[in-house]
Amino acid sequence: MVSRVIPVDPFDLVIFGGTGDLARRKILPGLFRRFCAGQMPQDAQIIGAARSDLDAAGFRDLVADAIAEFGGKTLAECGELPAFLDRLDYVTIDARGDDGWAELKTKMRKGVVAAYYFSVGPGLFGDIAKRLNSWGIADKNSRIVVEKPFGRDLASAQDLNASLAAEFDETQIYRIDHYLGKETVQNLMAIRFGNLLFEPLWNAQYIDHIQISVAESVGVGGRGAYYDKSGAMRDMVQNHLMQLLCLIAMEPPSKFDPDAVRDEKLKVIRALQPVAPHEIVRGQYGGNDGPSYRDDAGDPRSFTESYVALKTQIANWRWSGVPFYLRTGKRLKARTSEIAVVFKPLPHSIFDDVGEGGQNVLAIQLQPNEGITLDVTIKEPGPGGMRLAHVPLDMTFAETLGDEAEEAPDAYERLIMDVIRGNQTLFMRGDEVEAAWAWTDPIIDGWRDRHDVPKIYDAGSTGPEDALALLHRDGRRWRDLSV
Numbered sequence: 001m002v003s004r005v006i007p008v009d010p011f012d013l014v015i016f017g018g019t020g021d022l023a024r025r026k027i028l029p030g031l032f033r034r035f036c037a038g039q040m041p042q043d044a045q046i047i048g049a050a051r052s053d054l055d056a057a058g059f060r061d062l063v064a065d066a067i068a069e070f071g072g073k074t075l076a077e078c079g080e081l082p083a084f085l086d087r088l089d090y091v092t093i094d095a096r097g098d099d100g101w102a103e104l105k106t107k108m109r110k111g112v113v114a115a116y117y118f119s120v121g122p123g124l125f126g127d128i129a130k131r132l133n134s135w136g137i138a139d140k141n142s143r144i145v146v147e148k149p150f151g152r153d154l155a156s157a158q159d160l161n162a163s164l165a166a167e168f169d170e171t172q173i174y175r176i177d178h179y180l181g182k183e184t185v186q187n188l189m190a191i192r193f194g195n196l197l198f199e200p201l202w203n204a205q206y207i208d209h210i211q212i213s214v215a216e217s218v219g220v221g222g223r224g225a226y227y228d229k230s231g232a233m234r235d236m237v238q239n240h241l242m243q244l245l246c247l248i249a250m251e252p253p254s255k256f257d258p259d260a261v262r263d264e265k266l267k268v269i270r271a272l273q274p275v276a277p278h279e280i281v282r283g284q285y286g287g288n289d290g291p292s293y294r295d296d297a298g299d300p301r302s303f304t305e306s307y308v309a310l311k312t313q314i315a316n317w318r319w320s321g322v323p324f325y326l327r328t329g330k331r332l333k334a335r336t337s338e339i340a341v342v343f344k345p346l347p348h349s350i351f352d353d354v355g356e357g358g359q360n361v362l363a364i365q366l367q368p369n370e371g372i373t374l375d376v377t378i379k380e381p382g383p384g385g386m387r388l389a390h391v392p393l394d395m396t397f398a399e400t401l402g403d404e405a406e407e408a409p410d411a412y413e414r415l416i417m418d419v420i421r422g423n424q425t426l427f428m429r430g431d432e433v434e435a436a437w438a439w440t441d442p443i444i445d446g447w448r449d450r451h452d453v454p455k456i457y458d459a460g461s462t463g464p465e466d467a468l469a470l471l472h473r474d475g476r477r478w479r480d481l482s483v
């Protein structure tokens, strides 16, 4: 397969919080990768904007260090670093004051795409949006990019949406959920809507249940202070897992267009059933193998969850009666994320020896090994008679697509290029985010009102025992969390 890199139009990208963690780890190394891949125009301009008192040379040093630390192997091999650093500039700016804005204005060019990445806490979104307009820097063609967390509940998300809407039109706002930029997540749409095979089976008549697992082996580490105010429900379920669920469950949009796709996702979120207390399990990792969650959070009495497993349903014709089981957690056995579509058992088998677990399963692996498997039943090879075996038809992208998969941009790279291209399909619309909070809030409020205490689970395990029971009592089991 021939790799196709389509260069984007000339652009000025301003990164507010340009010296921060996300910028250093993801955004700037990602931009450098796109530069090496030839996707970024030679005259692109990237302006760091932050409180730190730096000049352009100081910012270039910081970015060179970030690329050395977080850039990975491919980046070290790309000889373009000096040319890339040349594209960088810097403004010391006060998001809540007057300093730096006039200078930023002079640096922005006319006639190129202007994008403003708010890589800062949500508390500053409104301040920056307002100043971009009041200083006459942005116009109706400018784009703004905002990061999660987009609020911590419905009310705060509504406030954020209102403060952005006061300055920018929804078509200018790009809310990032980096899961939507993952290669396999987009493949999910290609598989569903680019093949005739699956759509006729994609409903309650043929699908037994769906499992979405996002397991991490790392703990909250140095992010304890942020995470402890958030927890797995806000940090992962409300956004990443719900987005995955939407892509699996949505109706086929009439076209692959931002609003057509997002309209369908919104309908899914609105049709999600409330989760009863016995259908959700919260956990917190213990200190059996290193620091416990409470050590990491710096609070010996923290009740914040580092794990959630839940069962939900979608109240519409397609999915009536089909459980969706979601789980995510930190310090689990492995870093592995997958969506498994488990089909119903055969209505009748003509074979005596059907073996175990003979249901067809379509498993979409997000990480670490991106790919798709379809478990099918075949005859066991050899002379042993008509014995059946269940084997995966395996399409691991790295094997099937070779270099193409290796060189695929990571989620951030892809999403930033989409911002420059002006394509909002893989970004969350304001109403989607609010609907997701409207579903999440009662769950979190319920925990608070009931003084719910998370179950402690062993670090390196698959999570709390109670999460197993969530499926056992429905006669089902979680898939292995293996790499």
Ligand code: BG6
Binding pocket: 216, 235, 236
């Ligand atoms: C982030 C969460 O959004 O996603 C983190 O805040 C989490 O807590 C991360 O670790 C997981 O992303 P990925 O791409 O490594 O699966």
